[in-house]
Amino acid sequence: MTDAWEIDPAYELYIGRWSRLVASQFLRWLAVGPGCAWCDVGCGTGALAHTVLRTADPARVVGVEPSQPFAASARAATDDPRFEVRSGTAESVPAEDGEFDRVVSGLVLNFVPRPHQGLAEMRRVTRAGGTVAGYVWDYADGMQMIRAFWDAARELDEAAADLDEGVRFPLCRPQPLRDALSTAGLTGVEVHPLDVPTVFADFDDFWRPFLGGQGPAPGYCTSLPAGRRDELRDLLDARLGRDEAGRIALTARAWAFRGTVSR
Template sequence: MGFDVPGDRYDRFMGRYTAGLAPLMADAAHVERGMRVVDVGCGPGGLTVELAARVGGERVAAIDPSAPFVAACRERVPGADVREGGGEALPWDDHAFDAALSCLVVGFMRDPARGVAEMRRVTRPGSLVAICFWHVPRHQMLDLASRAITSVRPDADPHPPLVGTEKGELRELIEQAGMDVVADGEMTVAAPYDDFGDFWASVSGGAGPIADAMATMTPEERAGAEAYARAELPDGAFSLTATAWYAVGLA
C-alpha cells in the first residue's frame, strides 16, 4: 500500500489525527519519565514525538518500513534509535523496553499476530503493550473519502478488510500473544481543517489505501469524487472526528 510518501504528505492526511491519539496512547501505556519505550510502525513520528516529550529522545526507539517516514522521524526526534524495518521482526533484544506501542499500524502488518508477539518479546515482563487501529465507519474523513471515491468508481476498494477495524480484533491479538488484556475500548479525536480545499488536498494527496484508489482514477472521476465530497462539507473552517479501537496487554 502507498506509504512510501514524504512525511509532510502523511501528516496532512492522517497526522492531524495522530496528534490527538498520541497522548491518549501514551497514557494508555502509562509512559512516564525514566522508562525506555518503543514505537512500532512510527510513521513520520507523530507518536514518537509524544513519547520523547515524556521520557527523552534518547530513551525512545522506533521502527517503520517506509524509508521516507524513517527519515522524517529521525529529523523530528534527535537522539532516538529510529530504524527501517517491519514490526514482525524487531531488531531489539528480549525485554529491552518498559512499554511498546503501535498506533494505527497493526492492520497494515503482513502478519499482525506476529507483530504483536514481537512487541511482547521486546517488552519486559509486567509492563504494557498498547495498540490501536481505526474504526473506519466512525472516521469521518475516511468514510467520506471512501464514499466519494466509490460514487464514481463503484468497483474501487479504498478500504480493504484489515485486522483491527472490527470490535474485539485488537483484544484478540493481545490475547493471542499470550498477554492479559488490562484495558480496551475506543478513543475519539477531532482534526481541524481550514476549509474544503485543505480537506481535499489532504485526501487527494494522501497515503495508504485511499491514495492507492485515487491513483487509479481518471481526472474526470477525481472531479466527480471532489464534487461529491464538497456537497457534504460546510464552507469555511470545520473539524472532523475519528474513533479508533485500542487494546492494552500486560506483558
Template sequence: MSFVVPPDAYARFMGRFSVPLGPAFADFVGVRPGQRVLDVGSGPGALTVELVRRLGEESVSAVDPSPPFVAGLAERLPGVDVRSASAEALPFADACFDATVAQLVVHFMSDPVAGLREMARVTRPDGVVAACVWDHDGGRSPLSLCWDAARELDPATIDEAGLPGARAGHLEELAAAAGLQEVLSADLRVEVTFDDADDWWPPYTFGIGPLGTHVAGLDEARRAALRDHCLALLGPAPFTITAHVWAVRARRRGAASIG
C-alpha cells in the first residue's frame, strides 16, 4: 500500500470526495475564527485548504508522513506550518492547539489509540479532538462499489471493512481507549457526480491505498474485468456516488464540558 504518490494523483483519486467532505467535517468540529488548528494526516490538503479558508494560513498547521504530500502542501500554502510526521509522534508541544483533527486518517494509523492520544496531548484542555473515517464496513464508502465488484470476481479479496474506525461505533471505542471524554458522533455524507466511465475509473489504476494496490496487482485481463463489472453496477452515465463517514469529536479527560 502506498501514499508516496504525486499530490495531483491522490487528488484525482480520493480528493474528489475528501475535498467536499472538508466543510462538513469542519462544521462538525466547530472550527471558527480565532482558533489554532492542527490537521493530522493532511495528505495534499483537502481539509487544510478549508481550515485556511476559515482561519487563515498563520492559524493552521499540518503534518503528514508522505514526503510528496508535505512538499506539495508547503508549496501550495506557504504560510501554513507543514511538517513531516506521523500521528503517533507529533512534533509539537503539549496543549498548543484549540482543535486537532484527522480527516480520513485513523484507519491508516499504525496505532490508532496512540495516534488519538497524541492528538489529545497537543490540544489544550478545553479544545477538541476530532476524526472521521469512511464507512467501509457498511458499504457506504466512495470505494465500496469497486470493492464489491472485486469480491464478486474473487471472493478471497480482502477489502477495507476491517480497518480501524471503519465500522459503526468503533471510532467511539478508539476515542474512549485513548482517554478522551464526552465523545460525540455523527454520520456525514458527500455526493459526487461523474460524467462517464473515463471521468470515474482512471484514478483507480494509480496504485494509491489498499484498493489501488489491489487493482495494480491484477493482470490486464482481470483489471479490465473489474472495470467492466464496476461500470455494470454503476449503471448509465452520468452517475452519482453517495459516500458516508463516521465522525467523532471529543475532549481530553479532565477538560471542561462541551458546550
C-alpha cells in the first residue's frame, strides 16, 4: 500500500485543518523578520505557505509540490502576487543555489524517500546564514488522533504494526531529527515541541477523516473489508472519551526543527 496524497477536500478534513494551527505556532517560534524570500518544500494545499504570506511579511514565497491537485489548490486559495508554485520534490527542488533566505517544510520530511538527501537539497537552495526549518507530527506518541487509530488497529490486526507511522518514521522523534539536520551540514540545530488542540465535535467528526484514503492511516482503513472496518470503528468509539458536550478533545504534537546554513 502506498501513501496517497492527492484529494484536496479529504486531506483538509484529515490533516489540513490541524496543520494550519501548527503552522501559526511554528512561525511564531521561528520569529523571522520581514522581507525574506521563502521556499515551502512540499507545500501541499498551502497551509504553511499561506500562513507565511499572512503573518511573516515575506518578499516572496515559492511553494514546491509534486501533486498537481494539491498545487492547484494552493494556487487557487490566494491571489497574492508574491506566491508561486513550482513542480518539484524535496529531493529535487527547482531553484538556484542559495536562492532563498528561509526554506521550510510542514509535515513533509517523513514522507521523503531519502530524507537526508531532501535536507541536503533544502540546504543547497538556502543562502549562507539562512535557515532550514520545518515540523513533523510526533507519530510515536503526541499526535493523539493517529496514535489512537494505530493502537486500535494493531490490537485487531498484527499486520497493522508494519504500517504504523510511529514505527515507519524514525524522524518523528527529537534526537533522530537533530542527527539528520547535523548530518545535512546544518549548524545551531534546535528541535522544539508544538502542541495544538484537536477537538472533534463527536465521534463521526473523528472517524470520517479516516474514510478519505489520504495518508497511511486512512489508506489502511479504506483497504479493510467492511466488517473489519466496522470492528475498528466500534473499538475506537468505545475507547475514546467525551466531554460533557459529547466532544472528543485530543491534542496533536509536532516537533519543529531548524538549523542554519553556514557555508
